[in-house]
Amino acid sequence: MNRPTPQPLRAWLITPALHADRCEKAKSYGADVALADLEDSVASTDKATARAMAARFLYPAVGGGPVLGVRVNAPVTADGIRDLAAITGYPHQPGIVLVPKVESARDIEVVAGALDTDQHAPVIYALIETPRAIGRLSSIVTADRLGGLLFGAADYAALTGCARTWEALLYARSAVANAAGAAGIPAIDSPYFDVSDLEGLRREVECARALGFQGKGAVHPQQIPVLTQAFTPSEDEIATAQAVVAASHQTSAAVTTVGGRMVGPPLVAAAQAVVDQAASSPSPASRS
Incomplete structure (x- = not known):
């Protein structure tokens, strides 16, 4: 299978594509992966503007930096189709494409079919954030172009009505880590949403690492050093x-x-x- 994976993958920072200044700064915070978001953080009326902003974000930082990528809208939606069409015309292609609401291997193959060329094939990650996706993981990971899984705790908790605690989400997290391990691809954990509680973040990331996750999302730059340290072997x-x-x-x-x-x-x-x-x-x- 064609599954190139950039390393390391410890800290992921997703920034709204509309905020050009924040996106540019995201390249300098020390994250391993920085993504411009076209999905949840962008209102429907602003999607076209966000796509243009994301194209500028993908220009590599001078002197190196994180792997740059984009979180698109679900490929089964009109906005997702427009995202993929726009990306094909970007001067710089994303290193990683994060696909939300994935519930079938076909979602991944659609993105690969739209974006793969002889010159470039992005690493495609599936955002696993629905109960249906958890139930279909064994099928999802058969997608030939799938590069990794990222667990989305917020949407999963909202859809199931469960608490957004480690204990309540342990089954879903374990399922994601197990499916990724079975497929030989990385699993990235959901962010810890309490920005002020770095000790709580540290405890959760150690638990995630123990489950087999190789990295974790960050919702604020100050979380990045904690993630980098916890996922780096001592x-x-x-x-x-x-x-x-x-x-x-x-x-x-x-x-x-x-x-x-x-x-x-x-x-x-x-x-x-x-x-x-x-x-x-x-x-x-x-x-x-």
């Missing part, structure tokens, strides 16, 4: 992972021991993933 984690990988290379046996602990193929694979992630991250984080 020096101790890297050292342990390197020891496991090295030990596996030094034996022909399927199972060996490292530091008195038995290590088999699943743990070696997990350790290799940590080593690879560390190689793609600017620097290891110090976490207690």
Whole structure:
């Protein structure tokens, strides 16, 4: 399958495309992915203006920066069709396209069919935010051009009537992480919406990482350092992972021991993933 994935993916910042100044600043906050939003944050009467603004946003920042992309409207809507048509004419194509309200593999293939060219194919993420999408995850992840899943807690909670707490959303989050793992693609967690509660954010992101998520959305730039640190392997984690990988290379046996602990193929694979992630991250984080 054609699933190129930019790394790292720790912190995602989505900014309304209408706000040109905020979009430009979004490139400098240290997020790994910055998206211009054409969907929820833009009123119907402003969609055309937002599309024009998004084209300017996709000009790369001088000296590097985040992967730039766009959250389009659902491709089964008129605005979604207009978004895709507009993007084909952009001078710079998005690195990532986030597709909302995905409920079938066909949604992803429609976006790929509209945007893929011989010169460029964006990484397409499905925003999983409805009960129907949770029930159809096994089918959704069969889309050949699907690059990853992003969980949308706010819409899911509104549609099910559940609380927007970790406990109430644990089943949906686990389903998203499991489906992404089964398909070999990244899972990105929903934002934490209390901007003033950085300690609460830190606790939630550690739980998300433990479930298997590789990154998380941010609703404010001040959340980005917390996400970056939490999703970056610590020096101790890297050292342990390197020891496991090295030990596996030094034996022909399927199972060996490292530091008195038995290590088999699943743990070696997990350790290799940590080593690879560390190689793609600017620097290891110090976490207690």
